[in-house]
Amino acid sequence: MSKVIYTGAFVDSKDLERKLEEYGVERTKLWRQIQDTHVTFQFRPKEVDETLFGLPVDIRVIGYGVNPQNEGLLVEVTCANETVQKLCDKVEVPHITLSVSEDGKPVNTRYVGFAPIKTPFIIRGVYDAFRG
Numbered sequence: 448m449s450k451v452i453y454t455g456a457f458v459d460s461k462d463l464e465r466k467l468e469e470y471g472v473e474r475t476k477l478w479r480q481i482q483d484t485h486v487t488f489q490f491r492p493k494e495v496d497e498t499l500f501g502l503p504v505d506i507r508v509i510g511y512g513v514n515p516q517n518e519g520l521l522v523e524v525t526c527a528n529e530t531v532q533k534l535c536d537k538v539e540v541p542h543i544t545l546s547v548s549e550d551g552k553p554v555n556t557r558y559v560g561f562a563p564i565k566t567p568f569i570i571r572g573v574y575d576a577f578r579g
Contacts, residue, residue, distance in 0.1 A: 500575050509564065
C-alpha cells in the first residue's frame with residue numbers, strides 16, 4: 448500500500464463549481480485549477496485510521512478569497528464521527544484551494560484575505576486520503 452500524503456474532507460470539484468455558480472460566488476480563476484478539491488486535516492501523518500475513510504463530512508462554505516498566488520474558500524467542517532471531528536477541529540484555517548498561479552502553492556491559501564460570501568452553503572464531502 449502507498450503512503451498517505453494527507454488526509455482530509457474531499458468534495459466533488461464539479462459539484463462544488465455548480466454550487467459556487469448557484470450561490471453567486473464570483474471567482475477569479477488562476478493558472479492551475481485544483482482537481483482533487485479538499486480540506487486538508489493532516490499532512491504526512493504518522494498514523495491514520497483507515498477504517499474512518501468514506502465517512503460523510505459537511506463543509507459549510509462561508510468565505511472566498513483570491514490573491515496573485517492562490518484562490519480559495521474559507522469553510523467550517525463538521526462530522527458526526529467524533530474522531531474525524533477532532534481532526535477537523537485541529538485545522539487552524541479550514542479552507543479549500545480552488546486554483547493557484549504558476550508559482551502558487553495550495554498550502555498558502557490559508558493566508559488569502561477571505562471575505563464573507565453573501566449566502567453560505569453546505570456541500571457534502573467524504574473523509575479520505577491522498578496517497579503518493
